[in-house]
Amino acid sequence: RQALHRRPPPGPRPLNAPAPPIRATVDGLAVVRRRPADADPDRPAVLLVHGAMDRAASFGRVMRRLEDLDVVAYDRRGYAGSLGGGVAATLAEHAADAAAVAAWTGAATAVVVGHSLGGTIGLHLAASAPSWLVALGAFESPVPSLPGYTSEGGDVALEAAGRGGPPAAAETFYRMLVGDRTWERLRAADREVRLAEGQALVAELVDLRRPTGSPDLAAVHVPVVAGAGGASSPAWRASADALVERLSSARLVEITGAGHGAHLSHPDEFARYVRACVDGSGS
Numbered sequence: 001r002q003a004l005h006r007r008p009p010p011g012p013r014p015l016n017a018p019a020p021p022i023r024a025t026v027d028g029l030a031v032v033r034r035r036p037a038d039a040d041p042d043r044p045a046v047l048l049v050h051g052a053m054d055r056a057a058s059f060g061r062v063m064r065r066l067e068d069l070d071v072v073a074y075d076r077r078g079y080a081g082s083l084g085g086g087v088a089a090t091l092a093e094h095a096a097d098a099a100a101v102a103a104w105t106g107a108a109t110a111v112v113v114g115h116s117l118g119g120t121i122g123l124h125l126a127a128s129a130p131s132w133l134v135a136l137g138a139f140e141s142p143v144p145s146l147p148g149y150t151s152e153g154g155d156v157a158l159e160a161a162g163r164g165g166p167p168a169a170a171e172t173f174y175r176m177l178v179g180d181r182t183w184e185r186l187r188a189a190d191r192e193v194r195l196a197e198g199q200a201l202v203a204e205l206v207d208l209r210r211p212t213g214s215p216d217l218a219a220v221h222v223p224v225v226a227g228a229g230g231a232s233s234p235a236w237r238a239s240a241d242a243l244v245e246r247l248s249s250a251r252l253v254e255i256t257g258a259g260h261g262a263h264l265s266h267p268d269e270f271a272r273y274v275r276a277c278v279d280g281s282g283s
Helices: 056-064 080-085 091-105 117-127 152-178 180-185 188-196 198-209 234-246 267-280
Strands: 002-004 022-026 029-034 045-049 071-074 110-115 133-139 224-229 250-255
Touching: 002 267, 022 091, 029 056, 029 080, 029 091, 045 056, 045 091, 045 117, 045 267, 056 071, 056 080, 056 267, 071 091, 080 188, 091 110, 091 117, 091 198, 110 117, 110 267, 117 133, 117 198, 133 234, 133 267, 152 180, 152 188, 152 198, 188 198, 224 234, 224 267, 234 250, 250 267
Parallel strands: 002 250, 045 071, 045 110, 110 133, 133 224, 224 250
Antiparallel strands: 022 029, 029 071
């Protein structure tokens, strides 16, 4: 177990400023990439995969702290800038999208780092054993087949969907994530986007309940770095601990003082977690 603590207030920023973002559309997916001009071609690209009711923009501050790496994030199908690309019916389809984005980078190898459900998608991808995937990060990622799995948030969202459809599921889930005040302060246009994301949310929560929704962990052979927040709920922390116990190739990195949204609240530490995943690749 490795712990990442907050450092003292930083001194001057490194001379190498983050590369400007490059935006593209890949098979209906909105993609953002930061690749330094002098990027080392022998180092893997890093693909960041967001969780439920999230988007690539939530990794913005983390990406700027990885200024020496080729880093890519994208809005998963059915979310934010990828709303027009339709809805993925299964987590395996989301994994195929991640593979397509990785191929678009042209990098010979890549490390995938997923937050929450994004890590579950990464595990599905790893189970298919693509030759280019050299390591995986899964930060508090749900895997229903692991002991002690609970999904209170997902259950509540699906109950809301039964009463009011996907928009109700989206609102209920978003309020649970960030609180009523944040939801009520959203601009009308932003709220409409979030409600429209309910279709993607319901599809992935339903698939997560299926036997095939859990990734085949026996087929995961790349190094895995499970992440957890030191201040996360016991259920989220348990998901990371159980993954490490199940996978002989996995180790745990804890971000001290962080909750489930560590990529937002602790970008410096989450960036170091991403670097730990890259270091774990041996590349």
